[in-house]
Amino acid sequence: MSQDTAIGQGGFWRDTGRTGIGSWIFSTDHKRIGLMYLYCVLGFFLVGVSLGLLIRLELIAPGPTIVTAQTYNALFTVHGVVMIFLFIIPGIPASFGNLVLPIQLGARDVAFPRVNLLSWWLYAIGAVIVLVSLFTGGGAPDTGWTFYVPFSARTTTNVSLAVFGVFVLGFSSILTGINFITTIHRMRAPGMTWTRIPLFAWSLYATAWVQVLATPIIAITLLLVITERILGLGLFDPTRGGDPVMYQHMFWIYSHPAVYIMILPGMGVISDIIPVFSRKPIFGYKMIAFSSLAIAAAGSAVWGHHMYTSGMSDLGILVFSFLTFIVAIPSAIKVFNWVSTMYKGSISLEAPMLFALSFILLFSIGGLSGLILGAAATDIHVHDTHFVVGHFHYVMFGGTGFAFFAAAHYWLPKYYGRRYKEKPAIVGWILMFVGFNVMYFTMQVLGMEGMPRRYYDYLPEFARLNLVATVGSWILVAGIIIVVWNLWRGLFRGEPFTGNPWGGATLEWSIATPPPTENFDEDPVVTHGPYEFKGAGVP
Amino acid sequence: MSHQEKDSFGAKLGMWLFLFTEMLLFGGVFILYSVYLNRYPKEFGLGGHQLDLVFGATNTVVLLTSSLFAAMSVTAIKRGAKRLTLGLLSVTIGCALVFLCIKYLEWSAKFHHGIYPNSPKLIAGPPGESIFFSLYYLTTGLHGIHVVIGGILMTWTAVMVQKGILNSTDNVTLENVTLYWHLVDLVWIFIFPLYYLIL
Numbered sequence: 001m002s003q004d005t006a007i008g009q010g011g012f013w014r015d016t017g018r019t020g021i022g023s024w025i026f027s028t029d030h031k032r033i034g035l036m037y038l039y040c041v042l043g044f045f046l047v048g049v050s051l052g053l054l055i056r057l058e059l060i061a062p063g064p065t066i067v068t069a070q071t072y073n074a075l076f077t078v079h080g081v082v083m084i085f086l087f088i089i090p091g092i093p094a095s096f097g098n099l100v101l102p103i104q105l106g107a108r109d110v111a112f113p114r115v116n117l118l119s120w121w122l123y124a125i126g127a128v129i130v131l132v133s134l135f136t137g138g139g140a141p142d143t144g145w146t147f148y149v150p151f152s153a154r155t156t157t158n159v160s161l162a163v164f165g166v167f168v169l170g171f172s173s174i175l176t177g178i179n180f181i182t183t184i185h186r187m188r189a190p191g192m193t194w195t196r197i198p199l200f201a202w203s204l205y206a207t208a209w210v211q212v213l214a215t216p217i218i219a220i221t222l223l224l225v226i227t228e229r230i231l232g233l234g235l236f237d238p239t240r241g242g243d244p245v246m247y248q249h250m251f252w253i254y255s256h257p258a259v260y261i262m263i264l265p266g267m268g269v270i271s272d273i274i275p276v277f278s279r280k281p282i283f284g285y286k287m288i289a290f291s292s293l294a295i296a297a298a299g300s301a302v303w304g305h306h307m308y309t310s311g312m313s314d315l316g317i318l319v320f321s322f323l324t325f326i327v328a329i330p331s332a333i334k335v336f337n338w339v340s341t342m343y344k345g346s347i348s349l350e351a352p353m354l355f356a357l358s359f360i361l362l363f364s365i366g367g368l369s370g371l372i373l374g375a376a377a378t379d380i381h382v383h384d385t386h387f388v389v390g391h392f393h394y395v396m397f398g399g400t401g402f403a404f405f406a407a408a409h410y411w412l413p414k415y416y417g418r419r420y421k422e423k424p425a426i427v428g429w430i431l432m433f434v435g436f437n438v439m440y441f442t443m444q445v446l447g448m449e450g451m452p453r454r455y456y457d458y459l460p461e462f463a464r465l466n467l468v469a470t471v472g473s474w475i476l477v478a479g480i481i482i483v484v485w486n487l488w489r490g491l492f493r494g495e496p497f498t499g500n501p502w503g504g505a506t507l508e509w510s511i512a513t514p515p516p517t518e519n520f521d522e523d524p525v526v527t528h529g530p531y532e533f534k535g536a537g538v539p
Numbered sequence: 540m541s542h543q544e545k546d547s548f549g550a551k552l553g554m555w556l557f558l559f560t561e562m563l564l565f566g567g568v569f570i571l572y573s574v575y576l577n578r579y580p581k582e583f584g585l586g587g588h589q590l591d592l593v594f595g596a597t598n599t600v601v602l603l604t605s606s607l608f609a610a611m612s613v614t615a616i617k618r619g620a621k622r623l624t625l626g627l628l629s630v631t632i633g634c635a636l637v638f639l640c641i642k643y644l645e646w647s648a649k650f651h652h653g654i655y656p657n658s659p660k661l662i663a664g665p666p667g668e669s670i671f672f673s674l675y676y677l678t679t680g681l682h683g684i685h686v687v688i689g690g691i692l693m694t695w696t697a698v699m700v701q702k703g704i705l706n707s708t709d710n711v712t713l714e715n716v717t718l719y720w721h722l723v724d725l726v727w728i729f730i731f732p733l734y735y736l737i738l
Contacts, residue, residue, distance in 0.1 A: 216566075
């Protein structure tokens, strides 16, 4: 295996056609598209973090602190829109999925490389539209990221443009999903049977189906909001015979499955990392693969649990509550299998593994608090409180966010041929983990005590815990800064990263570092499973 | 899997997945239709009677004919009959234009009678009627946009056939565009009875 480690010289970094920025933004190479996604989502993540920090700063003490009430509404709306639609939905599938999926399958590229580039362009255009909507028209949208009618149909802020931006982003998501499904069905190397597909690819497969089957519903719902605002159709307007609860149904038919677009790829990352750093084959490969599909399927039928308090029928609540509990089963299967994989393994606690381990803990807390919300009786108590915000962030940030950083520490050195320093990575991880729990666990307690979400001001008895949560946010942000800085510096100036230091058995570790433009010099023939470390020629 | 040759099965698989998403997009409107029909059956019936059956029926025939010609163009290109393919595609595109013209006439007649979204007449009338016509304009408008996109795609493939980029061996793009056109046709097959016929 040839090792050519200097950036800009080795592998796909050495451009074959165009030069400069054109060699990136017009490239159909899945690795370049993956990296472009990565930088975009990471940039928006930092924007979202800054906004989140401002929200926590405003809530540090009762009464007006740093911003006005209107700005506060815009802050949590834009924080939500940026984090959900620009970071966490494309986060792992579009960036690491593009980087890793074709190589794991033994393919030279995705099935439709030009559609892949179009997806990125649509993502970039959608992101620009969302950004423009913040500074033009009547100012940044203030509806919350859910764009609930009737407020979103009446507010004078720039909701139409923001919603259109999200529509374009949805289109990008659909095209990525179609591309991945086709790639997994048609581009697998000889010998890559369905039971030899790495679990990250399996999770992307389940994710892609959700992307394809759920996103069109949000597309039509967003179009309805726009027509409602511009043409005054009145479909959600009670004074004109419409029904606002219909909006909530249509919105959550997409947006609940979208939660699994966000979390499933993260679970895939963890399923790939845990066995490698435990030096043991994954426990229950088929159950993990199957549970991804089960989560995707069951998760598509639970949207009603967002609406227990909207005046749904008791039977409806019962059915949605039951279905919601069902999703916990495949999720728990995964957690048990990860833990079983580590049992009697030779665990090496390096940065990717630390992020993966914290994923398991934080995701479990998030998942279990989800059951509290899934049961109608307890949900009535904590509905629309900070408990929901805490739960959501435990799953999305503690889950997917930590998985995103696990993936970054695990795979990025492979694409750069250089690696980050281990110590700052661990220090950053500790700060992130501690700050995260201080912040979001406190928010869950606040919610239990009755502090509503999205409120600008609160009663004095919530002051102490809000202060604690805000201090937690500072620790968390300090950790994020260290982790991102360490990655950035390491990938461009760090020590060389060659061969297969983690000892992975999936295909991406069998090729040169950084990978060549066409991934494989000759098409691979797969003879063993993705986690059979012994006897597979893995050092 | 070899990566050099074109995978036309894969291309068609991708197109079918995309068509699923289109069906779901229209599915959202049909969900609204079914919910509001359940709530306002009488007003929906009265609204349906105000639509012009002749316009609707003519457009159904026009679209079905265009789908037939689109399907024939696929067979033609597979047999290598370039000029025939172009001729058949032209008829398809012509049908799309006729459809849009009729739709224009139909809409402007309605506008003339004061029936359009947010019009004073609809606001003054019963809420169910306003909902019916809102859904009517939304569905047919969304469908109309798809007809326009389909027409543009047809024109684009016709140019590629003319240039010989699409030929008897490499024609999956034409096949995919035709699939898309069939979807546009199919959606109309649902719209026509729901709005014009059964109420």
